[in-house]
Amino acid sequence: MNQAALHHLLISKEGIKGAHTTEELFKLRLATNLSLIKTLFFSLYPESSENQIHFHNLLDSMEHLFGIRPDELKKLDLERIKQGNWYQNERLVGMQLYVDRFNKDLNGLVDRLSYLEDLGINFLHIMPITTRPSGESDGGYAVNNYHEIDPKFGTKDDFLALTALARSKNIFLMLDFVVNHTSDEFSWAKKAKAGEEKYQGYYHTYTDRIIPEEFEKTLPEIFPESAPGSFTHVPEMDKWVMTCFNNYQWDLNYTNPEVFIEMLGNLVKMANMGVDVVRFDALAFLWKKLGTISQNLPQAHELISLFRLCLQVIAPGVILLAEAIVAPRNIIKYFGEGILEGNECEVAYNASLMALLWNSIATKQTSLLYKSLMEIPTKPNDATWINYIRCHDDIGLGYDDEFIRDMGWNPSAHRKFLLDYYCQGLEWSPARGLIFMYNPKNGDGRITGSAASLLGLEKALEEKDKVAIDLSIAKILMLHGIILSYGGIPMIYMGDELGTLNDYSFRTNAAHKNDSRWVNRPVQDWKVVDKLKSKKNHSFKIYSGLKKLIQLRKKLPLLADNNNLTLHPSSNSQVFVFERTSDSGSLWIISNFDKAPQFLDVAWLFSIGISFGSDPKDLISKKKLVLEEGRLKLDPYQQMWVALG
Numbered sequence: 001m002n003q004a005a006l007h008h009l010l011i012s013k014e015g016i017k018g019a020h021t022t023e024e025l026f027k028l029r030l031a032t033n034l035s036l037i038k039t040l041f042f043s044l045y046p047e048s049s050e051n052q053i054h055f056h057n058l059l060d061s062m063e064h065l066f067g068i069r070p071d072e073l074k075k076l077d078l079e080r081i082k083q084g085n086w087y088q089n090e091r092l093v094g095m096q097l098y099v100d101r102f103n104k105d106l107n108g109l110v111d112r113l114s115y116l117e118d119l120g121i122n123f124l125h126i127m128p129i130t131t132r133p134s135g136e137s138d139g140g141y142a143v144n145n146y147h148e149i150d151p152k153f154g155t156k157d158d159f160l161a162l163t164a165l166a167r168s169k170n171i172f173l174m175l176d177f178v179v180n181h182t183s184d185e186f187s188w189a190k191k192a193k194a195g196e197e198k199y200q201g202y203y204h205t206y207t208d209r210i211i212p213e214e215f216e217k218t219l220p221e222i223f224p225e226s227a228p229g230s231f232t233h234v235p236e237m238d239k240w241v242m243t244c245f246n247n248y249q250w251d252l253n254y255t256n257p258e259v260f261i262e263m264l265g266n267l268v269k270m271a272n273m274g275v276d277v278v279r280f281d282a283l284a285f286l287w288k289k290l291g292t293i294s295q296n297l298p299q300a301h302e303l304i305s306l307f308r309l310c311l312q313v314i315a316p317g318v319i320l321l322a323e324a325i326v327a328p329r330n331i332i333k334y335f336g337e338g339i340l341e342g343n344e345c346e347v348a349y350n351a352s353l354m355a356l357l358w359n360s361i362a363t364k365q366t367s368l369l370y371k372s373l374m375e376i377p378t379k380p381n382d383a384t385w386i387n388y389i390r391c392h393d394d395i396g397l398g399y400d401d402e403f404i405r406d407m408g409w410n411p412s413a414h415r416k417f418l419l420d421y422y423c424q425g426l427e428w429s430p431a432r433g434l435i436f437m438y439n440p441k442n443g444d445g446r447i448t449g450s451a452a453s454l455l456g457l458e459k460a461l462e463e464k465d466k467v468a469i470d471l472s473i474a475k476i477l478m479l480h481g482i483i484l485s486y487g488g489i490p491m492i493y494m495g496d497e498l499g500t501l502n503d504y505s506f507r508t509n510a511a512h513k514n515d516s517r518w519v520n521r522p523v524q525d526w527k528v529v530d531k532l533k534s535k536k537n538h539s540f541k542i543y544s545g546l547k548k549l550i551q552l553r554k555k556l557p558l559l560a561d562n563n564n565l566t567l568h569p570s571s572n573s574q575v576f577v578f579e580r581t582s583d584s585g586s587l588w589i590i591s592n593f594d595k596a597p598q599f600l601d602v603a604w605l606f607s608i609g610i611s612f613g614s615d616p617k618d619l620i621s622k623k624k625l626v627l628e629e630g631r632l633k634l635d636p637y638q639q640m641w642v643a644l645g
Contacts, residue, residue: 022074026066029313030059036343037313040306044299045257054257058310061261065268066314073272073315076167080317087277087319087346087489088384090559092172093550094123096391097494099153101523106154106162113169115529119497119543120550123489124166125174125279127392129153133185133248136511139392139521141176141281142183142249146266147273156273163274174277174321177267179307180285181249184234189250193236202259203250204242204288206231212240214290219244224439226514244285244294254286254303264310271311271318278311279321280304280345283334296330305340321386322348327398332376335383342382350385350488351396352376357479358395358447361455362421362431364594366576370569371403384561385488389479390454390496394436394446394517395422412443422447422454430456430468432502434516448516451476452499457538461501471595473499473538474637477545478591481620481639484553485580485589487561492546495522498529499542552619552641558582568608574598575634579608587619588642592634599631614644 041058045051080086095116099105103112106129116124128140131150136142140150149156166173182189191199206212212231219230222245231240232247242251252259271278287299308320322334322345331352336344356369379385397418401411420426422433423445433449452458455475460468476499483490506518528539553559558580568577574594580587588610592598602612610616616625618640625632625642634640 022071022078023066025078026063026313029316030062033309033313036339037306037309040302040309041257044254044260044302044306051257054261058257058261058264061265062310062314065265069268069272069315073274073317077315077317085346085382085384088561090557090561091554092123092489093120093484093553094125094172094174094386094489094491095119095121095494095497096125096127096388096491097524098127098392098521099129101521102494103524103526105152106149106158110162110165112526113165113171117169117171119547120554121492122170123172123174123277123491125277125491128176128178129159133183136246136248137183138246138249139517141178142181142185142246143178144183144185145187146177147269159273167274172276173274174279175270175273175275176279176281176323177270178281179252179263179267180282181243181245181251184248184250186250192241193234195237200237200239201256202253202262204253205234205237206240207238209240211290212242215242215288215294218291218293220293220295221439223437224441225437242288245282251285251288253288254299255288260303260306264307267307267311268314271315275318277319277321277347279323280307281323283322283345284324284326284330296324296326296333301333301336301340301344304334305336305344308344319346321345324348325351325393325396325398327400329376329400332379335380342380346382347384347386347489350387350486351398353385353483353486354388355395355398357389357482358422358454359399359418360576360593361475361479362418362429365407365573366569366593367573368399368403368407369576370567371406372400374567374569375400375403378563381563385486386491387483387486387488388491388493389483390451390493390520391491392493392517392521394448396446397444415445416443419445419447422449430459430472432456432458434502434519436516448519450500450502450520450522451479451493451496452542453502455479457499458501461538469538471636473541473545474635476542477549478593478637478639480546481549481641482576482589482591484549485559485587485641486578487563487565487580489561490553493520495524497543497546498525498539500525549620556580556587558585558587570600570604572598572600575600577608585644588640590632590634590640590642592636592638595636597636598634599628600634602627602630602632605632610642611644616642616644619643 041055099109103109129149131144131148132140132142149159188199188202221228227246230244232243234241243249244251254260283304284295286303287297288294289297324331324334331348334345334348336342356372360366360369397415404411404414421429422431423435432453433447436446436448438445455472457472460472500522502519503522506512512518532540532543564581566579570577575598576591578589620641
């Protein structure tokens with residue numbers, strides 16, 4: 001049963017008859033989901049007397065985990081159930097941030113909540129704050145403990161105070177659950193190093209290189225420059241352990257049912273700290289199988305669904321986000337397919353939209369954007385996207401080669417062009433980005449840099465080119481306008497609301513200098529914020545422009561994600577047009593991706609429903625649309641939100 005159906009059952013008179021306590025409702029949820037939980041468990045772990053014991057241990061663990069969930073959160077779970085799909089609401093606007101780089105620590109974040117509220121933010125993705133190795137830690141994604149706060153951020157009580165305050169302000173919080181691996185300092189890894197075979201079985205460990213070498217034949221390298229290969233020799237136990245990401249990140253062995261049961265406990269205990277959304281990190285990698293690339297395997301989807309169903313029983317107010325940066329046709333699968341539809345993740349990153357927008361900025365063409373988005377199957381009605389422009393990570397170029405060829409471009413040459421455009425390989429390009437994990441074997445690479453620097457603001461400011469500065473600001477606002485109006489939750493990356501430029505200081509930090517992603521992990525400049533009202537510079541223009549768009553979004557119920565989006569490819573390939581609809585009307589979002597003015601013919605506008613007899617108006621400028629010789633003019637990088645009457 002999908003979540004929407006379960007919600008309907010629980011709020012119906014029949015569903016709650018005689019079930020007045022949270023414990024009774026827990027039993028009802030368990031009974032509703034038990035059949036599918038059992039099917040998934042024994043699909044992953046074939047029936048045997050030993051696995052029967054593990055299954056009963058899972059059920060006992062679920063009852064225990066529900067028992068330790070705080071009463072306040074149990075009450076919130078029921079409120080969320082009554083709200084239905086609260087995560088599809090048009091009033092949600094998110095920000096991703098590093099606590100220490102935002103404002104020192106958790107108490108510093110609390111001190112600046114009013115700043116976020118002023119902008120209109122009510123959903124925070126807080127980057128990893130739990131304990132991690134003292135040296136390299138992959139930005140906190142090497143986990144020493146899932147529930148203890150690293151002292152540099154504060155204490156667990158500080159975090160619990162933040163979550164309580166957020167609930168009082170109706171601010172939602174998201175934390176990462178690093179589900180694929182732990183650090184080599186995690187308690188299980190330490191016990192494995194000490195020779196405990198049970199915990200060696202929690203990871204993929206081998207006494208020699210025979211099986212690792214078979215895996216290596218098909219496993220792609222995630223970080224070919226800094227961490228080539230996928231296995232590391234551990235002298236303490238004289239064994240090889242799978243480390244797909246970095247040698248200090250040990251991949252968990254989910255073919256062992258005890259690992260799943262233990263990790264479910266870690267997941268629920270994280271949720272019990274007051275987390276509303278759990279970001280499943282690197283979930284495409286969860287299941288490893290010889291002879292495959294060990295990504296996006298069917299067993300990984302079954303495992304994620306098993307996590308989700310168990311969590312729905314224990315803490316139904318908490319939802320899962322899929323961090324699956326994969327090909328467009330694979331992203332949709334993380335919402336669940338077949339019997340798993342509606343029973344996997346409620347939310348997924350719209351990585352395809354993000355990467356395609358950057359392609360359109362570089363090429364000034366929207367053809368690949370349209371073609372790729374139109375090929376993605378419609379997502380389930382109960383699911384939603386997180387739409388974003390930038391994040392803490394790099395920009396991958398995982399476009400479909402077939403679609404690139406359809407554009408008349410050579411796939412490898414096109415990717416080289418994008419790397420050159422954004423990574424300072426073309427003198428005329430306005431972008432100031434860096435290349436990440438370039439692989440000379442195949443020419444693949446990824447792009448790093450802040451949104452402002454990639455969109456030309458850094459270069460324009462250096463050259464004191466006012467026209468170029470204004471064009472960069474227009475590009476920044478246009479891209480954010482798309483994610484604020486496209487179906488899903490918009491997620492703004494910390495600093496982008498101010499036009500923060502690249503931070504090159506990482507080059508002098510021994511722990512960061514080999515990872516160019518730190519160029520787009522800036523420290524928030526509060527001096528700039530404090531001068532926003534008095535200094536009407538580029539930061540003020542970007543902040544005030546974004547604030548205006550956020551306020552506008554929250555006033556438009558049709559921007560709630562109800563699968564109510566229609567793409568409208570036009571004959572002008574420099575312009576991107578989509579429509580959001582509801583019973584009460586439509587809204588057209590029109591964006592010019594060119595540095596030159598572009599035009600749309602009135603007949604074509606009429607064909608998609610924009611009638612000039614109905615006095616169409618741009619809600620951003622608050623002006624009626626005016627035709628020039630039967631055409632609608634868009635200035636360079638201009639965006640319009642068009643409503644009739």
